[in-house]
Amino acid sequence: MISHLQKIDIDLLVQGDHEQWKRLVNQALPIVFSVIRKTLASAGRDTGEAQDILQELFVKICARNFRLLKRYDPQKAKLTTWLAVIARNMAIDHLRRNRHQYVDLDEIPDKDAKDPFLEPDRERILLSFDVLPPRQMMVMKLLYERDMDVKEVAEFMGISTQSVRSMRHKAIGKLRKIIGGK
Numbered sequence: 001m002i003s004h005l006q007k008i009d010i011d012l013l014v015q016g017d018h019e020q021w022k023r024l025v026n027q028a029l030p031i032v033f034s035v036i037r038k039t040l041a042s043a044g045r046d047t048g049e050a051q052d053i054l055q056e057l058f059v060k061i062c063a064r065n066f067r068l069l070k071r072y073d074p075q076k077a078k079l080t081t082w083l084a085v086i087a088r089n090m091a092i093d094h095l096r097r098n099r100h101q102y103v104d105l106d107e108i109p110d111k112d113a114k115d116p117f118l119e120p121d122r123e124r125i126l127l128s129f130d131v132l133p134p135r136q137m138m139v140m141k142l143l144y145e146r147d148m149d150v151k152e153v154a155e156f157m158g159i160s161t162q163s164v165r166s167m168r169h170k171a172i173g174k175l176r177k178i179i180g181g182k
Contacts, residue, residue: 008079014066025058031080032057032087039091053094057087131178136171139164 008027013020033054037047061069072082132140135157142153143164150168154161 010069010072010074010079014070028080028083029054032083035084035087036091039088040095043095045095049094049098050091053087053091056094057083057090060086060090131174132171136167136174139167140171143168 008024009017009020013024033050036050036053036057040047040050040053068086072079076082077085138157139153142148142156143150148156150161150164153164157164
């Protein structure tokens with residue numbers, strides 16, 4: 001199967017030849033899917049996420065009029081190797097973006113211990129939200145209540161991702177001052 005990938009005409013593919021695209025997808029799919037699943041499994045993650053990464057891979061290859069595929073150089077690597085490297089990198093990027101936070105159970109404070117820095121007064125927190133400007137409040141609600149990522153919030157609000165990050169940073173700083181009394 002791997003040798004069949006060498007029969008794909010990259011020039012026809014980037015010109016939009018549907019048959020070449022079908023051939024690439026059908027022949028590359030088992031290889032890149034395997035690489036993605038192994039990368040996820042080696043990080044102890046559920047391989048169910050592999051389908052999403054696989055789809056992102058093929059979208060990325062097509063994006064911007066096959067810009068990525070046009071950069072492929074058969075003198076440097078076989079097409080299978082090139083695709084496997086991209087698949088692995090995308091799986092690693094996915095793992096970095098979606099890191100699971102683990103908490104040592106021994107580090108969770110006892111509920112009877114009232115440490116104001118570990119367990120701030122709920123009423124005080126609710127009052128502190130009123131001090132945020134409306135746009136910062138919207139960013140915080142979209143990020144933390146609706147569980148949207150920065151890019152989705154930026155698109156929703158019609159602003160840049162940097163603006164979203166900046167508003168989040170300022171809001172968190174303001175809330176920390178109020179809650180921590182600093």
